[in-house]
Amino acid sequence: MVVPADEVQQRVEKLATACRQVGVKLTHQRLEIFREVAGSVDHPDAETVFRGVRQRLPTVSLDTVYRTLWLLHDLGLVQTLGPRRESVRFDANPRRHHHYLCVRCGLTRDFESAELDALAVPPAACEFGSVLGTQVEVHGLCACCAAAADGPPREVPPPA
Ligand SMILES: [Zn+2]
Ligand SMILES: [Zn+2]
The missing domain is CATH 3.30.1490.190 (Ferric-uptake regulator, C-terminal dimerisarion domain)
Structure with missing residues (x-):
């Protein structure tokens, strides 16, 4: 089960807009980490996102993935589920659900x-x-x- 490509593209465009608005640089790493969450229906935790992006970003660290996910959260692009512990899960579905x-x-x-x-x-x-x-x-x-x-x-x- 995957998020349709055009939906992922819409989410990525929102990310680009949000970064421009607040003056955050949209690096390749940030883009790929967001794409990983935006393309998943699984509400992955940081560890799962890390495993997913590591193939495309061999030098990325789990710490970077964490910090990027929380940055995306602060930008209003992902919401979190569950208690604020290491197992917190991320959700990039912007629609009310x-x-x-x-x-x-x-x-x-x-x-x-x-x-x-x-x-x-x-x-x-x-x-x-x-x-x-x-x-x-x-x-x-x-x-x-x-x-x-x-x-x-x-x-x-x-x-x-
Ligand atoms: Zn089950
Ligand atoms: Zn959700």
Whole structure:
């Protein structure tokens, strides 16, 4: 499962615009690291991004990948999921969306829903502070994990 090429291109163009606006240099490294996240539906963590770009950028370090991902986050081009630890995952889908999360393998996929976008924020949440938006996380066992749990053990393909 991959992000369509024209969608990736749109995301890359947004990156170029954002860099120009704030005067950040769009280096080849930054571009390739962003492309790696922008082309994935997997919500990869920094380590996974590092493994992906290392083939194209043999000299890149994990530290550079980390710093670049957080720079992209500060530019508003990627959002993060999960706790702010080393396992934090990055997401370059700029459209309003929600997440399906497999509690066993961690597969995370995007879905869109006008109903969930229109969700009313309860007063109990507003008491903590201002509300910028809502994002719903649906938890479950993905089809692969459910199949593995049900039937006899079998070859489970890695999430595509
Ligand atoms: Zn799963
Ligand atoms: Zn997402």
